[in-house]
Amino acid sequence: MKNFIKILALTIFVSFSATSCILDDEALTDTFNDGSNFVSFSTSAQNLSAVADGQEYTFGVVVELQGPNNLAGMTEDVVVNVAPVASETTAVAGVNYVLPMTSITLKRSENYIATLPITVITDGIIAPLAVNPVLTLELTSTAGPNVIPSSKTNTLTFVYQCFADLSGDYLATNDGCANGAIPKPTTIEANADGSWFIAIGDGGFLGYGCTGNPGLDNFANITELCGDILPTGNLQFGSANFSGAIGDIQGGTWDPITSTLTMNHTQTFTTNWAGAWTSTYVRQ
Template sequence: MKNFIYIILVTIVAGNLVSCVDSTAPEDEFGSGASAVNFAGFTQSSQALSAVVYDDERSYDSNIAFEVKGPSMESTTGDVAVSIAIDESSTAVEGTHFTLDEKSIVLSEDGDYRGLLPITVLTAGIEPPNTFDLILKISSVDGKGVVANGKTIAVKMVYQCYSDLSGTYLVQNDANCGTAVLTTIVKNDDGSWHIGIGDGGFLGHGCTGNPGLDNWSNIVELCGEILPSDDLEYADCCTIGNIQGGTWDADNGILTMEHTQAFTGNWAGAWVSTYTRQ
């Protein structure tokens, strides 16, 4: 990440970089001084869990990530216990769409105060395509100098038809910049798809003056539809390449996605990428 910020500094005006920094959420500005506390919570604000529905009613194991971060992490010692609860706004039903064997996790100094809580997605009796939302919240935190960060996580359970996007693709975009480039798509363990160059080649292949910065992405395909996603390498820090949606043409092996960026007005704000399987 430090390499990316350095390159950006020499390619755009400083005002744009300040704008990006100013967009940091208030919860991330932890304050300073000996009395400052650290915050425990979910690592992400949203997560998609894919489940391909077969006749054998299989289930899919995944994880929800937790972390503690803040201004006094260097002096933090001892375990931090985090408990969660299911928000009443959830449409996913425990025992029907998912199971959570544990609703608490202990984050330790040895684990760098990071941890994974197992979750299993169930498919029995579900007709694809379909989606259900599980909203989790922090119910309690037990640790010296650590409090809950007050955030929830929206876990979207995506029930999808069988599909195979794996392969090598020629990718290009309609931002009137850059050149076509090859990339690969491989399947993740959770059923989503990892694209080596996930923004249509916008960031690292001729559109921004940042050669070689391959902005990978993870996408979820739902019976021909690509769901919106901000799971890109440079989306969380800099809102570059965020996926607003798209389509998968299985017959012709063509993936199309719509992207946006809000990092700087010096670049195109929106574009469409086309991936053609070779």
């Protein structure tokens, strides 16, 4: 009799558990089918890069309605509220950034995609910073039919670049040969991508007395980053354009106080010329 009672109780328990699971699954399915669409950031991280020149720069953080249900039947706009996550944020409001608004509207006419503006402040910033500040944003609430905010955050990293203006007229020299010490007039101009074009890119080594090739300017495009000149073979006869790699820039410095550009060069075209030299440009 005791064994029969145990078997009966076990049967009732198993039946009840199975029924409960079926009910829970059905309820979950109903919830999903009739559930809400999610509003989310389009990305979880992005860099906000700005030159620390005292100006303010505006960037956009994209927010969108992502489903999972069909959005075609939706007719109403959706209001989304955004706020910083204090525990994950090191950027300071009013010092590093300004959020002009913390609420945006996703409109059906715009496919439920909107951009939250954020202003990066550079006044008072001395680049480069030892550590780039970050601002983590979260979607705190929404107002709209069957729409809820995603838990996905977006971390914005503030990358401050140094302000530099290399443009102007220069006198260029080099120490690759005796004639290299004779100053050569040249110019430096800004390129659209932020790099700099030097009309005589190797200090006058190739075309002004060191190689017997008069008139070859060996123009160059260089990148300056907070006082450093990045290595490049992007010269007229550098490795990016010519197998002889004449004048390849191995590095250098820009001194904004004295308006002096210094670069270290190499060449592998011939052993009859100096294999390495330094060029110096002084703005006039």
